[in-house]
Amino acid sequence: MLPSCMVPDGRLKNGARQIRVACIIGSAEVGGAEHLMLSVMRHLPADEFEWSVICPSGPLVARYAQVAARVGAVGRRSLLNPLVIMRMAVLLRRWRIEVVHTCLYDSDAGGILAGRLSGARRIISHIVGHNFYVTEERGWHRARKRLWSWLYRGVYLLADQLIAVSEAVREDLVSRSGITVSPRKVVVIRHSIAPESAVVSAGHVERVRRLCGVTDSSVVIAAVASLIPLKGHRYLIEALPAITGSIPSLRCLIVGDGPSRPAIEQQVSRLGLARHVVFTGVLDEEEKKAAIRLSRVVVLPSLSEGLPVALLEAMALGKPIVATDVGGIRELIDDQVSGVLVRPRNSDALASAIRSVASDPAWAEQLGRAGRRRFEETFSFSEMIDRLRALYLTGQSRCG
Template sequence: MRPLSILHLVSNRWWTGTAEPVLALTQGLLEYRQQVVLGVPAGSQVEDLARKAGIPLLEGLRLNPCFHPWSWLQDVAALRTFLRHTRIDVLHTHLSHDHWLALSAVWPLNPRRRCVPIQVRTVHTLRRPQALGIRWQLQHGATHLIAVNMATYHDLVETLGISPPRVTAIAGAVDHQRFHPALSGARIRREFGLGPSAPLVGIVARLAASRGHLALLEAFARVHTAIPAARLLIVGKGEFRPQLERRTGELGLGEAVIFTGYREDDLPDVLAALDVFVLLAPGSEGSCRAALEAMAVGKPVIAARVGALQDIVFDGETGLLIEPHAHSALAHAISRLLRAPEQARQMGLRGRQRIEHAFSRQRQVEEMLRLYYRLQAAKRSSSTTRNG
C-alpha cells in the first residue's frame, strides 16, 4: 500500500491536554513512513516542540482557539489553498476549533475532486454533548469519529445517536520505553527529604477543582491518622493550588503533603518514587495518560470508576476502583495497598504487562493506519459506484 498523506490539526497552544498525544501520534505515523503534516497555533509552545521533534509543519495557520473573525478567515483561506494544491488523503482534527476550521475550508470544494480528503475527528472528551453546535459538528461534520475510550464511544453512539459504524474506539498510548519499571525514584525521595521506606502516595494532574484533589486530601487525612509516616505528593500546576494548600493546613497535614509543581523532564522518576498512584478524574485529553504512565512504571493505580479510568484499571488486578466522591472508600483503598506492599507490587507488574499489551504507541499507530486505509478504500469504492 502506498503511504498516505495525512494532515493533523490541533488548536492547542500549550504542552497540555491533547497536544502531547497528538504529537506522539504524528511521530509514530512518520516512523511508519506516512507523509504527515501537522498544523498547530503559530508561535506556540507546541509549535516549538514539534519543530524540535522534526515534525513537518503547515506554515501560515494561526489556529487561535480564541475566535477572531479576521484571523479565522485567513486560516480558512490558507487551509483551503493548501488542500487545493496538496493531495491530502486524511484530514484529522482533534478539537472543536480546528474541526470547524476544517469544515469551513473543505465545504466549497467539489466533493468529486481528489482535493477533498477523508475527514476524521478524534473526540478526546465530550463535556457538552447537548450543545447544538457540538452536536451538529459530530453528527454531520466528519467522515468518521474516533473515541479515546469506551465511555466516550457510548456517549457518541447512545447520547448523540451517531451510527456505530461511524465511530471507532482507539485507546490512548504511552511511551513505555521512557516510562518503565527499572527507573529509580531515589533522587526524588532525597529531593523531598523522604526515606526509601516512607509510604508515598501521588497524583499527577492539573490543579483544578474538577480533578479530585480535595477528595484525595480528605481521604489522605484519614490515611495519615492511621499511618503517620505516609506522605502525599501532589504533582502539577494550576489555579486551584491556593485552595488546596489552604485545605491541607486546615486538615493539619502540614509537611505530610508535598506540592512539587509541574514536572515534565523527570516525571518518570517522580512516578518511580511512588508506592501508590491515585487519579480521580480524566483530564482534557480523555485518555487518562497519567494513569497509563504510572502503570508503565509498574505502580498500582487507585482510580474513580469514571471515564477511561474504568477501562484502564482492572479492579483487584492492576489497582483498585472506587466510586466517585467516596472519601472513605478512597482512604481504605490507599491504606490497604500501603499496608500490603507485595500485593501492590504485583498489581504494578500486572499493570505494566497491560500497558505493553494494550496501550503501546505501536498498537495505537497500527490501529489508526488500519482505520485510515479502510476509510480510503470505502471512499474509493463509493467514487467508483457513483461514476460507474
Template sequence: MSRRSADRKPVVVHTVHGAPFHDYQPAAARQFFIACERWAARRCHHLISVADAMTDLMVDAHVAPRNKFTTISSGMDVEPFVHANDHRERVRKKYGISDDHVVVGKIARLFHLKGHEDLVRAARKVADACPNVRFLLVGDGILRQPLQEQIASLGLTEHFIFTGLVPPSTVPEMIGAMDLLVHTSYREGLARALPQALIAGKPTISYDIDGAREVVLNDQTGYLVAPGDEQDLANRIIHLTSHPDIRMQQGRTGQQRFTEQFRHQTMTKKIREMYQELLANTAR
C-alpha cells in the same frame, strides 16, 4: 483529519479524546455542544474514540450510531515509562522523600473538577493510619493556594509535596518516584496519567468515571472508587500503602497488560488500517 484516495474522494475521520458536554455545565451549554457534535459527526465518515466510554457517551447523546465509532487507544512513547524507576532515587532525594516513605502521586492541573479537595480530606484519614505516607502533587493551577491552606488547616503540610508545573518530558521520572497513583477527576475521557502509571508498574486508584474503568481493573491493576466517596478513597489508599506486595503485583499486571496497547506504533498501525478500509469502501 482527512485523507483522499486516488480519485480525490475525501475520507473524513474525527477523533474523540473527550466530549465537550458533561453533567457539570448548564443545560443550555450542554445541548449546544451536543448539537455541534451531531453536526460534525454527520460530516465524518468515521469517528475514533480513545476509550469505549467515549463511544457510549456519544451514542447515548445521539451524536452518531455505534457502528460509526472505533476505539483506538491514544498512543505514546512508552519506553520512558517502562524505565521510570531508573530515576526513582534521584527524584525522591530532590523532594526530600526518604526510603521509608510511601508516595501517593497525582498528576493534574490544580483546577476545578480535578478532585484535589477530595484527596486532601481523604489524606487526613490516610495519614492517621499510615504516618509514613507522602502525597506528591504534580502540576500547578489557580487552586494551589486554597489547597495549601486546606492542607495546613488539617495539619497535613508535612505530608504534601507540590512540584509545580513540570515539563512533559519529566513526567515519567515523577511517576518513578511514586508508589501508586490516584486520579480523582470528576470528568475526563481517559486520563493519560492512568496508563502511564500502569506502564511504569505503579497501581492506580481512580474515581469511576469515563474511560478509567478500562485500565483501572479492580483487584488487578488498582481500584475504582465512586466519585466523591472520600471514605472509600482513603480506605483504598491505606490498603495499598500498607501492602507493598499488592502494589508490586498490581503494578506488574498493569505493565504487562497495557504497554503494547498504548504504544504509539500500535495506535498508528490501527489508524492506518482503518483509513485503508474506509478508502477502499468509498472507492467502490
C-alpha cells in the same frame, strides 16, 4: 498571517508522494492528549506522511516543530475565533492539506470548520474525553454547560470519522441526550504509549526525589493530572487526613497545574496538610515519569475520564493504581486485580483504598505487576499506530 516554521512543500521520499496531514490541536501545554499526538506524529512512517501542526502558543510548540514540516501558532486566541478559523483554512489550503486530524474540543469545532473551508478531502476528530460533562457547576454555569452538552456534537456531523479513545467515550458520543452522531461514524482506537515511555533514568528519579523532599522513609503517592475540577483533587485532599493518621510519612505529589490550584492549596492549608502535600507544578515528560516511579501508589480521583494517559504510564511502569470507577478507567483496570476502583466523589472510600495499598507493599507490588501485564497484553502501541495509519491511507479501521 500566522507565523509558521516552513520547509518546502510536497516533499518526496523514496519516490512516493507523502500524504499531507495537519494536526489541529487546541493546546501546546504539557498534557496527555498533546503527548499522544506528538507520539503519533513521531511513529507513523515518515516516508508516507508529511505533518503540519496548527495550535495555540505554548511550551510544546518547539516539540511540534521537531516532528512536523510546518507549525502555525495562533497565539493565545481560541481556535473557535472566526478570524482564527479563516486563517487556519488559508493555511490548510496553502499547505495543500489532504487529511485534517483534530484533537481537543476547541480544535475539533474550529478545525472541522477550517478543514471544510479549505477543501481537505478527509477530516478526522480524535475524542479523548466526555466533552461538556456536567460535574460540580452551579447556577448559570451549570445551565450553560447542560445546553452545550446537548448541542456540542453538532459540529461532528461535518467530520468524516470520529476516533473514540475508549468504549465509554464512544457510548457517550452516540447516546447522550441531545444531538448525536451515527455509530457508524465512530471507531474505537484505544490509545497507548510508546515503549520508550516505560524507561526512567536514575538521574531523573533522584532529581525529582530532591525536588519533592522525598526521603528513604517516605511513602509516596502521586496524582498526575491537570488541576481542574473534573480531576477530583478536592476528594483526594479530603481523604488525606484519614491516611496520614496511620501513615505519618506519607508524601502526596500533586503533579500538574491548572485553575483549581489556588483552591486546592487553600484546602491543604485549612486541613493542616502542608507537610504531606507537594505541588510540583508542570513537570517535563521525564520528570513526570520519575514522579510515578517514586510512588508506591498512583491515584486518579476523576469525575470523568476518556482513557487517561497518566494511568497507562503508571501501568507501563508497574505501579499500582487507585482510581475512580468512571468512563474509560474501568477499561484499564480490573478491580482488585490490577488496581483498585472506588466510587467518585467518595473521600472515605478513596482513603480506605489508598491506605490499604500503600500500607501493604507486597499487595502493591502484586497489583503493579498485574497492571503491567494488562498494559502489555491489551494496549498495544504498534496496533494503535497501525490503525491510525489505516484511517489516513484508506479511511478503514475495524472497531475494537
